[in-house]
Each structure stands twice: as structure tokens, then as C-alpha cells.
Amino acid sequence: MTxxxxxxxxxxxxxxxxxxRMANVFRRRGFNIHSVNVLETIEAEGGDRxxxxxxxxxxxxxxxxLGQVRKQLERIVDVVKVLDITTKDVT
Amino acid sequence: xxxTGAQILCESLVKEGVEVIFGFPGGAVIPxxxxxxxxxxxRHILVRHEQGAAHAADGYAxxxxxxxxxxxxxxxxxxxxxxxxxxxxLDSVPVIAVTGQVHRDFIGRDAFQETDITGITLPxxxxxxxxMDVNHLATIIKExxxxxxxGRPGPILIDIPRDVFLEQAEFNYPEKTDLPxxxxxxxxxPAQIKKAAKAINEAKRPIIIAGRGVNVSKAYNELxxxxxxxxxxxxxxxxxxxxxxxxxxxxxxxVGMHGMVYxxxxxxxxxxxxxxxxxxxxxxxxxxxxxxxxxHIVHIDIDPxxxxxxxxxxxxxxxxxxxxxxxxxKQIVPVDRLExxxxxxxxxxxxxxxxxxxxxxLPQYVVRQIYEITRGExxxxxxxxxxxxxxxxxxxxxxxxxxxxxxGLGTMGFGLPAAFGAQIGCPDTTVWCIDGDGSFQMTIQExxxxxxxxxxxxxxxxxxxxxxxxxxxxxxxxKARYVATPISCPDFVKIAEGYYIxxxxxxxxxxxxxxxEQAMAHHGPFLIDFMVAPEENVxxxxxxxxxxxxxxEEPRQPVKAISxxxxxxxxxx
Numbered sequence: 001m002t003x004x005x006x007x008x009x010x011x012x013x014x015x016x017x018x019x020x021r022m023a024n025v026f027r028r029r030g031f032n033i034h035s036v037n038v039l040e041t042i043e044a045e046g047g048d049r050x051x052x053x054x055x056x057x058x059x060x061x062x063x064x065x066l067g068q069v070r071k072q073l074e075r076i077v078d079v080v081k082v083l084d085i086t087t088k089d090v091t
Numbered sequence: 092x093x094x095t096g097a098q099i100l101c102e103s104l105v106k107e108g109v110e111v112i113f114g115f116p117g118g119a120v121i122p123x124x125x126x127x128x129x130x131x132x133x134r135h136i137l138v139r140h141e142q143g144a145a146h147a148a149d150g151y152a153x154x155x156x157x158x159x160x161x162x163x164x165x166x167x168x169x170x171x172x173x174x175x176x177x178x179x180x181l182d183s184v185p186v187i188a189v190t191g192q193v194h195r196d197f198i199g200r201d202a203f204q205e206t207d208i209t210g211i212t213l214p215x216x217x218x219x220x221x222x223m224d225v226n227h228l229a230t231i232i233k234e235x236x237x238x239x240x241x242g243r244p245g246p247i248l249i250d251i252p253r254d255v256f257l258e259q260a261e262f263n264y265p266e267k268t269d270l271p272x273x274x275x276x277x278x279x280x281p282a283q284i285k286k287a288a289k290a291i292n293e294a295k296r297p298i299i300i301a302g303r304g305v306n307v308s309k310a311y312n313e314l315x316x317x318x319x320x321x322x323x324x325x326x327x328x329x330x331x332x333x334x335x336x337x338x339x340x341x342x343x344x345x346v347g348m349h350g351m352v353y354x355x356x357x358x359x360x361x362x363x364x365x366x367x368x369x370x371x372x373x374x375x376x377x378x379x380x381x382x383x384x385x386x387h388i389v390h391i392d393i394d395p396x397x398x399x400x401x402x403x404x405x406x407x408x409x410x411x412x413x414x415x416x417x418x419x420x421k422q423i424v425p426v427d428r429l430e431x432x433x434x435x436x437x438x439x440x441x442x443x444x445x446x447x448x449x450x451x452x453l454p455q456y457v458v459r460q461i462y463e464i465t466r467g468e469x470x471x472x473x474x475x476x477x478x479x480x481x482x483x484x485x486x487x488x489x490x491x492x493x494x495x496x497x498x499g500l501g502t503m504g505f506g507l508p509a510a511f512g513a514q515i516g517c518p519d520t521t522v523w524c525i526d527g528d529g530s531f532q533m534t535i536q537e538x539x540x541x542x543x544x545x546x547x548x549x550x551x552x553x554x555x556x557x558x559x560x561x562x563x564x565x566x567x568x569x570k571a572r573y574v575a576t577p578i579s580c581p582d583f584v585k586i587a588e589g590y591y592i593x594x595x596x597x598x599x600x601x602x603x604x605x606x607x608e609q610a611m612a613h614h615g616p617f618l619i620d621f622m623v624a625p626e627e628n629v630x631x632x633x634x635x636x637x638x639x640x641x642x643x644e645e646p647r648q649p650v651k652a653i654s655x656x657x658x659x660x661x662x663x664x
């Protein structure tokens with residue numbers, strides 16, 4: 001299967017080490033991350049709950065394995081949701 | 092009322108129903124240990140090495156279904172836990188490890204006994220925490236327990252700096268957790284369940300492979316109902332052994348590399364394969380591309396990341412095995428699959444898992460005798476290697492969680508501390524540690540723990556003078572070049588005596604049963620050193636990466652009698 005570029009958008013809790021946990025999944029599955037963008041935090045309402053942060057990651061790989069990686073990312077407790085927002089060829 | 096961090100931890104453990112902690116103190120956790128006497132309901136058990144603490148917590152958790160807890164200090168204490176944590180992770184066991192950390196001001200500055208244990212354990216924990224504020228401690232502990240035993244269970248590590256143990260905060264134990272990123276799916280998708288029911292109802296040659304998930308979700312009755320209603324043969328993974336009674340007519344034993352020939356044939360021929368709470372480990376599948384080539388695969392697992400990871404799933408169902416089966420069973424039509432079941436029974440007759448008649452002392456015979464004398468009522472805990480496979484093959488497991496074994500990580504040295512943990516959790520059950528002479532030497536120091544706590548663990552060392560499983564591979568695939576596998580042993584009987592444990596050495600077949608009976612009659616721990624045939628192999632065997640067609644079965648020629656001259660002895664090195 002030919003690798004294609006994908007954009008994953010993750011909604012994560014704004015806590016120390018989240019990026020490390022996510023990067024670890026890509027490392028274990030042998031992916032090179034092309035770029036990472038951490039977007040502004042959405043503050044939580046009230047209390048001292050951490051806010052939520054969006055992380056956009058561009059990687060290339062086969063769609064099947066990336067589907068697997070997406071689920072492995074969602075397994076991280078601090079990761080709320082991961083979407084593959086690739087709509088067309090992003091190369 | 093304000094409590095110290097150490098008190099908050101202890102209060103929270105009490106609230107979570109923790110009764111036992113396996114641990115080893117050190118500088119960073121002295122404040123925690125100093126607090127323990129205020130909580131007599133928490134029984135702390137001093138191990139001899141932190142790896143033993145993690146394995147004991149693991150064995151305790153598997154035997155009881157409760158969360159196992161272990162403590163260690165910072166630095167080497169924490170790193171010594173790592174193997175045990177990885178073991179619990181691979182086998183989805185709820186273990187909570189609490190480690191001390193250096194003072195907050197020193198973190199990241201290579202302080203004495205500082206190690207980045209949350210970094211180290213990141214890929215081998217379900218989740219981990221470094222507690223930098225005592226006000227967060229109670230919430231974190233609440234989350235830790237919730238995470239450890241719900242969904243797919245797993246180990247969690249909490250790293251607590253020394254000064255956080257000493258700092259004070261108001262203690263309010265939260266009622267519930269708020270984890271937006273953690274919501275395990277329990278109920279299976281109805282449309283998927285319907286599809287699965289249709290596939291099963293239409294199947295001609297269905298087979299179930301039951302894994303540890305059946306044990307975790309306690310889906311024993313649901314599994315039995317499914318198997319009996321639809322007359323589906325049941326095989327298990329190593330960690331699923333016992334979740335379906337092995338004496339049941341529809342039980343076909345363990346699958347995989349050292350699984351039963353007939354179970355592997357059944358998978359090979361099946362048209363619908365129902366995988367319950369298992370993850371298609373390579374020791375189960377062999378060559379993936381040739382695995383269950385004709386089967387429509389229904390994969391039921393609580394972890395979405397397991398679906399399609401190793402094997403394609405035609406009908407994936409994410410959910411709790413018990414809940415999914417409850418829904419599925421309502422749509423299952425009773426049928427008679429005589430032809431298919433008869434086929435399996437024919438295979439079973441043609442390829443039985445029996446023990447050959449031999450004058451020598453066969454390891455399989457020892458396991459069988461332990462089964463006979465314990466009447467199958469014992470909890471069997473193993474190390475890793477040949478003895479582990481013989482234990483799984485030749486003891487008939489009729490009850491769930493009675494085989495406790497390191498499956499995913501394959502950790503030599505797991506046996507003794509895990510057996511101890513299981514015995515602490517189940518004081519009224521007979522616990523046998525069936526170990527290898529190699530495995531046993533890896534955590535032999537826990538004999539002292541067993542004696543100190545007066546845990547009546549019975550130990551059977553299957554002593555063949557080799558790192559037997561590796562030797563077997565060398566024999567079969569490396570032209571019998573036995574590199575680094577002959578292993579000398581201390582005199583285990585004298586070692587046991589040194590630890591005040593009565594012990595026997597058994598060299599002959601006729602001594603086996605009396606020795607086991609003597610061990611059973613003894614009130615406390617007991618050790619038997621079984622000097623078994625040195626070059627006995629584990630069969631059946633599917634070579635790594637091979638297919639069912641390549642199963643190697645036991646050669647039907649008599650094996651040489653035990654040759655003690657072959658053993659490596661300290662005196663002749």
C-alpha cells in the first residue's frame with residue numbers, strides 16, 4: 001500500500017506530557033512526523049479542570065496502519081478524540 | 092481536616108478496599124512507610140526485590156479479581172518494578188504501582204536516586220501520574236483505581252515526590268471521576284451483534300477462541316450458553332485457560348504454538364471464528380497470512396485498538412465480552428453440529444495430548460500427578476518456559492483464573508512471587524508454583540518473603556538442567572548447538588532448608604506421588620526438586636512463523652533414561 005499524507009486532528013487534555021505520549025505511539029509504529037501544530041487551548045468552564053487543546057499532526061503512511069494508530073492514540077487517557085481530517089491529497 | 096500526602100494515599104487505599112500492599116521501602120518513601128502503622132487495615136508485605144512486589148501484586152490481582160497494589164522507592168526501586176509493570180500491561184492485569192520520587196525541587200536534576208519513572212513506564216502502563224500538588228492526590232488515586240480495573244484493565248503508576256507525602260491538604264475523596272478521554276464502550280453495537288448472530292447461525296464449522304477478556308468480564312456462563320446452544324467447540328488462549336471447563340465435551344484446550352493439534356486443526360478448518368477477549372498474539376496465530384484461512388472472523392474485544400491490529404476482523408464488536416454475549420445469545424438459534432463436533436473428536440482421538448509410557452521421570456507426568464493429587468482444585472502459577480507449557484497442557488483446568496501465567500511478556504521469574512501473591516489473595520486455596528530451574532533462579536529470593544509471611548505455597552521445580560525452551564529451539568532450529576542453555580543449579584533442597592522450607596528431591600517416577608502428597612499434607616510452604624528428563628521437548632509445536640500444516644508432534648520413539656552426567660554441575664565447571 002502506498003503511503004499517503006494524512007492530517008490527524010486530536011483533541012487532548014491540556015496536561016504536561018500529552019505530546020510525549022502521542023509521539024510515543026508514532027515512534028513505536030515507525031512513523032516520521034512531518035509537522036505538529038498545537039492550537040490554542042479551550043479553557044474549561046469553572047473548577048481547576050485542565051482545558052482542552054487541539055493538536056494537528058501531519059504524517060504519511062498507509063491508511064490501514066494510520067487507522068490503527070488513530071485508535072492507539074485514542075487509547076491514551078488524556079486524548080479525547082482523534083479525527084483523520086485528510087480530505088484530499090495534501091502533498 | 093487536613094492530612095498529609097502519605098495519609099491521603101493511605102486513606103484512599105482504605106476507601107478503595109485495598110487490604111494488601113507488596114512493597115520495599117527506601118529514602119523517598121520513608122514518610123509513606125512512617126504513616127503505615129496508622130492504618131492497620133493495610134497489610135504491608137515486605138518483598139526481597141521490587142520485581143517481586145510487582146509480580147506478587149499481579150498474581151494477587153489475577154487470583155482475586157481485585158486490584159493489586161505495590162510500593163517502591165524512587166530510582167532503583169522504581170526501575171526494579173519495570174519488568175513486573177510491563178508484565179501486567181501485556182496481560183491486562185489491574186496493578187497499581189506507587190513509587191516515591193525525589194523532592195520536587197530536585198526533579199530533572201539527576202538527584203540521588205532520581206529516575207524519570209513516568210517517562211520510563213509511559214509505554215508499559217495504561218496511564219501514569221507524577222503528582223506535583225498534594226491537592227490533586229485524592230483525585231488522582233480515584234482515577235487510578237477507576238482506570239486500573241475498568242475497560243481493558245492494566246497497570247497504573249503514581250509517582251509521588253517525597254515532599255508531597257509530607258505536605259498537607261484537605262482530604263475529600265471524590266465520588267466519581269471526570270476523564271473526558273476515557274469512556275470504555277461496554278455494550279456492543281446492535282447492528283454488529285445482529286451480523287455476528289447471523290454468521291454464527293449460518294456457520295457450518297464455527298469455533299470459539301476465548302481469551303483473558305472472558306476472565307476479566309466474568310463471562311463464563313454466557314460463554315457456556317453460547318457454546319452449548321449452538322454446539323460450538325471452544326478453544327482458549329494461554330490466558331483464557333480455565334474460563335471454559337476443560338473437562339466439558341465442547342472444550343478443545345489451548346490453541347497456538349504449543350496448543351492442541353485438534354484445536355489448531357479446528358481453527359484451520361473453521362468457517363466462522365468467534366474471538367472473545369483475545370488479541371491474536373503471534374503465539375496464537377503463527378503465520379498470520381495462513382491463519383484461519385476459511386473463517387469469517389467475529390472479533391469481540393473491549394479495546395478498539397485491538398480490532399484489526401493483527402488479524403482482519405470481518406465482524407468487529409467493541410464491547411465488554413459479557414455484555415456483548417448476553418445480547419448475542421438472544422439471537423442464537425439452537426442447532427446440532429454433530430458432524431463438525433465429531434470431526435474434532437476424531438482429530439482429538441488421532442492426536443491426543445497424552446503422556447508416553449516411560450521409565451524416566453517425565454515433566455508431563457509430574458504435572459499430571461499434581462493435577463491428580465490436587466483433584467484439579469489448586470491454583471497453578473508458573474514461570475516461563477517448557478514447564479509453563481507442560482503445566483498448561485497437562486493440568487486440567489476447570490475453574491477460571493486457576494492458571495496464572497505470564498503470557499504476553501513471557502517473564503521468567505514470574506512464578507514464585509506471583510504464586511506468593513495468589514496465595515496471599517486466596518489463603519484457603521492450595522497454590523502450586525510450577526517453575527523451571529532457570530525461571531526459579533531469577534526470583535529465588537522471594538522464598539524469604541514466603542517464609543516471613545508463612546504463605547503455604549507448594550513449589551515444584553521442573554529441573555532439567557537447561558534453559559529448556561531455548562534449548563528446544565536450539566535443538567530443532569539451530570542444529571543442537573546448545574549455546575548458553577546448560578545451566579547449573581544450586582542444591583535446591585539445601586537452599587529451601589536454608590530458608591526453613593522443608594524440601595525433597597525426586598528422581599524416580601514412583602517417588603512423584605508420595606512427594607506431592609507429603610507437600611500437600613504439610614502445613615506451610617514446601618519445595619520439591621523434580622530431576623526430570625533433561626532433553627524432553629514440548630509438543631505439539633508449530634514452529635515460529637509457520638502454519639498448522641507444519642505442526643511437529645512428539646516423536647514416538649522411547650527417550651533415553653535420565654542421564655545425570657549430562658547435567659552441568661558447579662563442581663565440574
